[in-house]
Amino acid sequence: MxxxxxxxxxxxxxxxxxxxxxxxxxxxxxxxxxxxxxxxxxxxxxxxxxxxxxxxxxxxxxxxxxxxxxxxxxxxxxxxxxxxxxxxxxxxxxxxxxxxxxxxxxxxxxxxxxxxxxxxxxxxxxxxxxxxxxxxxxxxxxxxxxxxxxxxxxxxxxxxxxxxxxKDIGDLPFLPVKPEKYKVSNALSVISQDLTNSRKYKISKSEESIIELWNEFIQNIKGDLPGFPIWADYFDIDIPKEEFMLYPKWKQSFIIKNKQLFNANSKFLSRWLI
CATH class of the missing domain: 3.40.50.150 (Vaccinia Virus protein VP39)
Incomplete structure (x- = not known):
């Protein structure tokens, strides 16, 4: 159309x-x-x-x-x-x-x-x-x-x-579902730096470093990208059980998933921890 x-x-x-x-x-x-x-x-x-x-x-x-x-x-x-x-x-x-x-x-x-x-x-x-x-x-x-x-x-x-x-137009066309394989591009490749007001919107060096760090993450992570927030503060710490049980269920779940993420990818994620 x-x-x-x-x-x-x-x-x-x-x-x-x-x-x-x-x-x-x-x-x-x-x-x-x-x-x-x-x-x-x-x-x-x-x-x-x-x-x-x-x-x-x-x-x-x-x-x-x-x-x-x-x-x-x-x-x-x-x-x-x-x-x-x-x-x-x-x-x-x-x-x-x-x-x-x-x-x-x-x-x-x-x-x-x-x-x-x-x-x-x-x-x-x-x-x-x-x-x-x-x-x-x-x-x-x-x-x-x-x-x-x-x-x-x-x-x-x-x-x-x-x-x-x-309904008088016709049926819905076939809509493809999630592809079995996909290649994620470099984040910097989808950010336009050719802007009229480039001084206002151009990516700074520190922001570029953050994006490069994210590129490292998506290229090295095992499996799909996480569908939960990434909380590096919880990667490698032990939380007392009494304190952990005070958190809402959704936060407990995210903490557990972050620990699992770190354990599965500790070889390169450990470099992120200071």
Whole structure:
């Protein structure tokens, strides 16, 4: 599909916009509640996003072929309270639905955190899937999980994508799953140093050293990149059991995983410890 129109909800600084415009799309409406994001979005694309989507009348949004949005994730995130669809931020999904119901776009592409896939025992996903299907869309039967490192970009950041095609348009195309093998590129290779305002944005020598250290990590680590935060402070220390049991379960789990990571890779990780 070329020369299509799209709306960019919860647009942030424009990740969806950048990709879709490179595919021939034209953004006809954008929205984000964060004023700083709106400012950066305007600097990037010359479009001033609207603010709070709950205050936008769906009838004022221009017609479009594709609706996309990374709706707020705090209510589904492992770092949030995980109330999901019952949180006011989770219910912003229903603002997407009212816009979809009025405009009936050909395609919908939504994004959220990895935890959405299993939140509330899968019930949150079922609610989202049911409502989109009820509005006349073929919806991906399972959450589509991708991470930049699947495509060679040196970042481990799994996200759930929800792809929808209006039923009169046809079925969903085949969507490839996680590749069996992938090669992660050098982090510096994906950072542009050719910038107009290079003095403001250019990577410093100390930042370059940090990136090189990360490159060493991803090239030497055994197995997949960790899906948990890397806490070097816990690599090689013994925590008294009484103190350990006072930590919340999620922190206990991360500490154990970091110790296992260190033990499996101590030959080169030990050089990181001072």
């Amino acid at each position: 070329k020369d299509f129109k799209f709306v960019d909800l919860f647009c942030g600084i424009g990740g969806f916009h950048l990709a879709l415009s490179q595919l021939g799309g034209e953004c006809v409406f954008a929205s984000d509640i964060d004023p700083d994001c709106r400012m950066v979005y305007f600097d990037n694309f010359g479009i001033e996003p609207y603010g709070d989507i709950t205050e936008v009348d769906e009838k004022t949004i221009p017609e479009h072929d594709l609706l996309c949005g990374g709706f707020p994730c705090q209510s589904f995130s492992k770092a949030g309270n995980r109330k999901g669809i019952h949180d006011s931020r989770g219910t912003l999904f229903f603002d997407i639905l009212r816009i979809v119901k009025h405009h009936n776009p050909k395609y919908i592409l939504l994004e959220n955190v990895r935890n959405l896939a299993g939140h509330d025992g899968g019930n949150t996903w079922k609610i989202i899937h049911y409502n989109l299907k009820h509005l006349g869309y073929n919806v991906s039967p399972e959450p589509i999980i991708y991470s930049p490192h699947y495509l060679g970009v040196p970042q481990h950041r799994e996200r759930v994508f929800i792809a929808c095609v209006r």
